[in-house]
Amino acid sequence: MKRILLACLVLLALAGVTSAVPYPYKDYDLPTTGDLAAIEQEVRGKYTVYASSETGSFHSWDSLSYAMLQAPEVMDAGLNHTARQQFLTEQEKKDEREKQFKLFVDDVLSFTLVLFSSPSANEGYRYVEVDSPLSSISRVVLETSHGEIFQPTFVYSADSKYIDGRWWGFNGLLFPRYADGKQIINENTEWVRLWVIAGTNRIYFHFDFEH
Numbered sequence: 001m002k003r004i005l006l007a008c009l010v011l012l013a014l015a016g017v018t019s020a021v022p023y024p025y026k027d028y029d030l031p032t033t034g035d036l037a038a039i040e041q042e043v044r045g046k047y048t049v050y051a052s053s054e055t056g057s058f059h060s061w062d063s064l065s066y067a068m069l070q071a072p073e074v075m076d077a078g079l080n081h082t083a084r085q086q087f088l089t090e091q092e093k094k095d096e097r098e099k100q101f102k103l104f105v106d107d108v109l110s111f112t113l114v115l116f117s118s119p120s121a122n123e124g125y126r127y128v129e130v131d132s133p134l135s136s137i138s139r140v141v142l143e144t145s146h147g148e149i150f151q152p153t154f155v156y157s158a159d160s161k162y163i164d165g166r167w168w169g170f171n172g173l174l175f176p177r178y179a180d181g182k183q184i185i186n187e188n189t190e191w192v193r194l195w196v197i198a199g200t201n202r203i204y205f206h207f208d209f210e211h
Helices: 002-014 036-046 072-085 090-104
Strands: 020-022 048-052 066-069 108-116 139-144 154-157 161-163 166-176 191-198 201-210
Touching: 036 048, 036 072, 066 201, 072 090, 090 108, 108 191
Parallel strands: 020 201
Antiparallel strands: 048 066, 048 201, 066 108, 108 166, 139 191, 154 166, 161 166, 191 201
């Protein structure tokens, strides 16, 4: 069962992941009929990137680690699927969208961060939960192509799990969407990098935007 769960996580990460990420605030038109689960997964993949390393070594992490930017398109694709599955009325769907966008879009940049430890890591659980008293992760920051560095305003970490020789952890991160009255990610932003740092070791997740 645990092997199946790990395989599912890997497949979810692999599905539709590309090297370039759409500019998150571009116009988009999503289908509201058809295979909405597949559409949601495809959209999530467009905004998902894998871990990278400056040295080629991932230290105590695994290259399976990935991050997803919760862009408006991702939120709407998920909501379209949920609305059909739960038979939401148009008003209920509108209210739910307003609530979700207030929490994850309007004033914040929201990232999902899934970290896998290396199978050879000692105490690998210390490298997959950002917000844990046992974590060896000392810092998570967002770097922009404008040379700016931002720290998260909110971090959530679910309890890590041990699957097929690896620890893995799900983390939610919120950063400010605006700084000095301007969007952190704007039409002039070439890329952002989400850095995960543990002492002198670090990995990053590079979002290279298509404009």
